[in-house]
Amino acid sequence: MAKRIDLYSMTEKELCSLAETMGEKAFRGKQLFNWLYSGAGSFDDMTNLSKGFRGALEENCSMCLPTVARKQVSVDGTVKYAFRLSDGEVIESVVMSYHHGHTICLSTQAGCNMGCRFCASAIGGKTRDLSCGEIMGQILAAQKDLSVRIGNIVFMGMGEPLDNLEQVLKFMEIATCEKGLNIGYRHFTLSTCGLCDKIVLLAEEKLPINLAVSVHSPFDSQRSEMMPVNKKYPLAKLVDALKVYQAATGRRITVEYALNKGSNDSVEHAKELMRLFGGLLYHVNVIPINNAREGFYKSGREAVKKFVDYLTGQGVSATVRRELGADISAACGQLKHQVEKS
Numbered sequence: 001m002a003k004r005i006d007l008y009s010m011t012e013k014e015l016c017s018l019a020e021t022m023g024e025k026a027f028r029g030k031q032l033f034n035w036l037y038s039g040a041g042s043f044d045d046m047t048n049l050s051k052g053f054r055g056a057l058e059e060n061c062s063m064c065l066p067t068v069a070r071k072q073v074s075v076d077g078t079v080k081y082a083f084r085l086s087d088g089e090v091i092e093s094v095v096m097s098y099h100h101g102h103t104i105c106l107s108t109q110a111g112c113n114m115g116c117r118f119c120a121s122a123i124g125g126k127t128r129d130l131s132c133g134e135i136m137g138q139i140l141a142a143q144k145d146l147s148v149r150i151g152n153i154v155f156m157g158m159g160e161p162l163d164n165l166e167q168v169l170k171f172m173e174i175a176t177c178e179k180g181l182n183i184g185y186r187h188f189t190l191s192t193c194g195l196c197d198k199i200v201l202l203a204e205e206k207l208p209i210n211l212a213v214s215v216h217s218p219f220d221s222q223r224s225e226m227m228p229v230n231k232k233y234p235l236a237k238l239v240d241a242l243k244v245y246q247a248a249t250g251r252r253i254t255v256e257y258a259l260n261k262g263s264n265d266s267v268e269h270a271k272e273l274m275r276l277f278g279g280l281l282y283h284v285n286v287i288p289i290n291n292a293r294e295g296f297y298k299s300g301r302e303a304v305k306k307f308v309d310y311l312t313g314q315g316v317s318a319t320v321r322r323e324l325g326a327d328i329s330a331a332c333g334q335l336k337h338q339v340e341k342s
């Protein structure tokens with residue numbers, strides 16, 4: 001059977017071309033686009049499209065959302081989903097509630113090839129990239145389940161978003177569209193482990209999104225142990241790529257730094273971090289590390305305070321990320337493994 005066309009992977013313009021190839025006027029594609037993002041549950045709901053066109057869409061296209069394989073709700077309201085895709089792959093998404101609205105953390109790949117030692121998503125490597133429609137499906141399914149509008153998007157779930165850049169860019173194009181999700185680029189945060197070539201490619205797009213980079217150690221030897229990507233793209237290269245990015249976009253960089261007890265949480269580390277990023281406009285987001293894998297343990301409160309106080313005392317913008325969903329399996333990759341084991 002021929003593969004069905006995934007309508008959630010298409011821009012409005014592509015849907016107009018699709019309508020024409022199906023013998024309809026181009027504007028029918030615009031109507032179809034409106035239906036997709038205004039909650040139509042089936043082709044039958046699309047009452048301003050002819051019966052013949054709806055039948056043809058039914059036969060050749062799909063507008064499937066992922067199904068909920070498991071859902072966990074934290075006492076703080078954070079909701080974690082394990083979503084099952086049409087081929088059985090399981091991915092994760094997390095919806096967090098803040099005073100300014102709802103934020104979703106999206107997966108961009110099934111599994112991940114980057115091998116970060118502290119991350120449960122790295123176990124088993126990457127199975128495949130997600131399509132733009134599968135990235136979109138996570139938001140639409142979560143919005144439907146929770147009956148809320150999600151206004152902020154972070155790419156910090158399973159997978160390295162820059163390793164699936166084409167689909168991520170297309171997803172953002174559709175999501176920012178007024179008739180799509182109407183979410184401005186400034187409400188997107190893309191988090192990368194530091195794929196320098198792709199950071200430079202992203203810079204060429206000049207999008208006003210927030211770029212976050214997982215650093216976790218300012219020393220190459222230690223960072224290479226925690227994050228194998230550092231062997232290919234060591235810190236000096238990373239900083240060069242970030243300079244290119246900042247020159248092109250004017251955006252402040254977020255440095256993600258997960259504190260691992262007695263390992264990377266000393267003042268020496270804070271000092272070297274400052275030296276390394278000195279030529280950039282940046283903010284340090286200190287993260288209490290999730291005890292997801294052996295060898296990684298949350299730093300004590302005192303150590304966290306000392307680390308952050310040192311940075312802020314030197315005039316560096318630094319905050320500790322609020323822990324949400326601490327009582328559920330909130331570290332990326334953990335829930336998927338639970339679902340697969342059960």
Ligand code: SF4
Pocket residue numbers: 112113114115116119120121122157158159160192193332
């Ligand atoms: S931290 Fe991110 S880049 Fe690293 S293995 Fe996990 S999902 Fe991949």
